[in-house]
Amino acid sequence: MKSNLLVAASALALTAGAAHADMTFNRIASFETIGNMAAGEDTNRATSAEIIGASEDGMTVIYTDSPLGVVGLIDLTDPKNPKAKGNVDVGGEPTSVTVIGNTAFVAVNTSPTYTAPSGKLLSIDLKDGSITGMCDLGGQPDSTAHSHAGDLVSVAIENERDEDLGDGRVGQLPAGFMVNVGVKDEALLCDSLQKIDITGLAEISPEDPEPEFVDINSLGEIAVTLQENNHIVILNAAGDVINHFSAGAVDLTRIDTVDERAALIFDQSQMGRLREPDGMQWLDDHHIMIANEGDMDGGSRSITVFHKDGTEVFESGSDFETAIIQAGHYPDKRSDAKGAEPEGMEVGTFGDTTYAFILAERASTVSVYDVTDATKPVFTQLLPSGIAPEGVIAIPSRNLFVTANEADLIEDGGVRSHVMVYELSDAAAQYPTLTSEGTDTLIGWGAISGMVGDADVAGKIYAVNDSFYGYQPTIFTIDATQTPARITDALPVTRAGHVAQKLDMEGITLDGKGGFWVASEGRTDRVIPHALYNVNADGEIEAEIGLPAELMSVETRYGFEGITKVGDTLWMPMQREWEDDPKNTVKLVSYNIETQEWGAVRYQKAEPATGWVGLSEIVAADDYFYVIERDNQIGANAVIKKIFRIPAADMVPAPLGGDLPTVSKEEVRDLIPDLKSYNGYVVDKIEGLAIDAEGEMFVSTDNDGVDDSSGETFFWSIGKM
Missing domain, CATH: 2.120.10 (Neuraminidase)
Incomplete structure (x- = not known):
């Protein structure tokens, strides 16, 4: 008798083993975030490692911890033995961090209500944790990014909606916008702060854009996702809109859309599923990759590559989840929602190979793709992370990447939030230890x-x-x-x-x-x-x-x-x-x-x-x-x-x-x-x-x-x- 959990598996994931190069990534260390709490502090308080950055030399990493209202610092001099460098109180909820040289630029949400959003951008010296500057952002920030030249920080001011208000849909003012702030010698130039209007662009609620994730290429072009609006905007360094386009939709097959039956049965489909991207990165100066987490209506469980002119050049469809299923990481209780939920993302060039690291929030995995050819991403590895990975930073100069994992299960007596370190080396992949890869059919x-x-x-x-x-x-x-x-x-x-x-x-x-x-x-x-x-x-x-x-x-x-x-x-x-x-x-x-x-x-x-x-x-x-x-x-x-x-x-x-x-x-x-x-x-x-x-x-x-x-x-x- 054949099981109904066996369905046709994709060639992409099933042949992934053949795509593995001699060099592979393996996890080499973990850091429990309560380790950054000072002596005498109550370690029974929840902590959370969310968005993460690294100093230019890669010896220090910094992560946002919104439950504590701090950023945490970790000494990564010995990457196999991370050491606590303590927390820095930022006077609000840190939402993102980006690093230029040895200075971290931290966006902080200080909003008293959804209708009165506010926030600030701090600069923090990573050597001693001192706050060296502050700019008022005029709204609730989400993501940050910096220019390759280190002379600009771009901030997505989301002014997020109240999901408990009415039907929880976009169309709740005040509208979000973008902010650019100049930087000189790693110091904030608040007088240069530029507010950039991006209303009137998206087809969905054009009056209320909610910019989510931002990244900047080597030409100084700024790409930003409007997640709930299902839209992508490209700006130049001067803040002019040079292009914008819908993130579109995708037809999904071979997926599980029902969790009530407590079974892994990948025989359903969803047609015309809006992508609603969260994380996004430039793969080169011409192409961006988006992680289609979904939020309001969408969630295609996939990753997509667009040319900056709006042309779609790659779509993973349900193949993104295949390796996750084969490694036993598929989150069945999220089947009726958005499945594995690709969310955070990072891109880094290690030697001659450019890799994209895509975090699946609900599966707690890192999917590694070779994106040296931006139009033809090739899946190479699946790695385990802590629970609910949110942020990732590549440190190619040290052959490392690091993830921040936000879930802290102290209330349930479970594991605490962790930062995890991975190294590229000439070694066999340590994970997964058990897989259904290699069969003619997909076994969950x-x-x-x-x-x-x-x-x-x-x-x-x-x-x-x-x-x-x-x-x-x-x-x-x-x-x-x-x-x-x-x-x-x-x-x-x-x-x-x-x-x-x-x-x-x-x-x-x-x-x-x-x-x-x-x-x-x-x-x-x-x-x-x-x-x-x-x-x-x-x-x-x-x-x-x-x-x-x-x-x-x-x-x-x-x-x-x-x-x-x-x-x-x-x-x-x-x-x-x-x-x-x-x-x-x-x-x-x-x-x-x-x-x-x-x-x-x-x-x-x-x-x-x-x-x-x-x-x-x-x-x-x-x-x-x-x-x-x-x-x-x-x-x-x-x-x-x-x-x-x-x-x-x-x-x-x-x-x-x-x-x-x-x-x-x-x-x-x-x-x-x-x-x-x-x-x-x-x-x-x-x-x-x-x-x-x-x-x-x-x-x-x-x-x-x-x-x-x-x-x-x-x-x-x-x-x-």
Whole structure:
């Protein structure tokens, strides 16, 4: 049975591997923005790295942090070890930054209301963080850019609309405009400030332009996107409009436009979708590239290249999302909105190659394109970023680029905002570690939970997704002999010929007959039963086994996390304590397939420093059972991400409801150093463990379906055990 998540894949993304040059970008470091807070400051306050710039020598980066009302400085002398240089209070909400030499020019929103917009442009010395100048902008600023000669800063004064007013559409005055400010010897010349009227140009609400993003080419020509107006304006250095044109629309196919079904099905289309570009960059003196995020009505999920005369020369269409889908980063919960949302952008020339770096806000990725020929962009790499990348700066002189990632999930106990550093070097691409690239059809995936190795074929792994994709329970086949590991097939799990509902697959093992046993964690509050399922080779559920009364009488939310089979007995770890478990212990539950008898042993887990500690996988091999024990902490707070082994001789189940023997355990591997080697933040969910036919052990992480997550999935081998 073929899955309906398989549709024709684009040649652009599927052949991307062939386009990779010997030089590749890899992430080399991350900087948590709370590191810039002074001693004694409340680090429980939200921070956010949004727009980012760099000094001329590339040794210092500066980012805007609107929640704190500051700009943050980072010492990048050693790019693999970024160091805090502190925050500078800017007296408002910083919206953008551009750097000339060693001076940062920061736009600051000081508007008391939407109808009384105001703002200022500050100059800040990056050596000591001192504010050296200030110009009143006369409105609410958004983006900034500077001329190649360093004698001009251009500011987009958005005067953004109130989205809660009426129907939230443009047509809300005061109108936005552009501002040019002269610069001499890195000092602001406020007396030269020029206000540039750009009303009457766009077809959509010409009376109310909302300029969004600005960039300047080497000829001094200023390009600006009017996002909600779906328009692009080209000015000369004197502020004259030399051209303007609609950003137009695009027909999209092979996309997912529905999120309610919790499934990755790329068989929909949208015709005539307005682009509504956000980020924009000159690729050379004649062509601009736009990132079509959308906002009010549009969002084509694509990137487009225009000649400055308004001629469209390249359109990615849905190909922009293809590599994101293949790497497991597609944000399904945004399917009914704007998908991956390409937003921020940067262009830099490294040696003889010019690259465009396009940020996908909702997928938390960087798509790298070779744009040496501006009319024929070629996709080369997909890189992971922090959550919700907003800004990016290229530092070609040091073979670096740096991203600013705005999401700070402190309120949800999640990861903090980060700045991330990438280097171009003669090295293999470290990411992705798991991909569906290379198949004849497009396979979407995410939220990988349990895994098991094939009994006969080395490097062949089976994995399941969890209830995040409630309408698409799937068994994936992974070829781990390739780098990156490849998902080669996706088998839907069915019941009576239809997609099986009410599953939370957290473990998979072989049944010895060509099929599988699957453990469903279950949640009674969501009417998902705790159960075991026997699934045949075609994906059809042949048997369902519910939990006995002795277990259900003490049930809590956190159930089976993993499953393995030894002889006629299935073993399943409970993730956390149930009502009859002593503190910091969990059951390893057994079920004999032939006798239908249940039993258990007890496992002593670590005392959590913060949050909770639980089990998330089990696999048996030779004379041991291996389990993953982890805390629910993320980033700098992560402490316990480990593999332990239990002697098989200890796994003698006792009847449920009575005293249970406690097994012994031995630490096999601390996985935190492995996770740190990817140079991002330490993810929380180590969920998959498998041993292949030759005894090699593989580990994987669960990316939560890119929901409040960076979307990163790490799949790696830790060798033969």
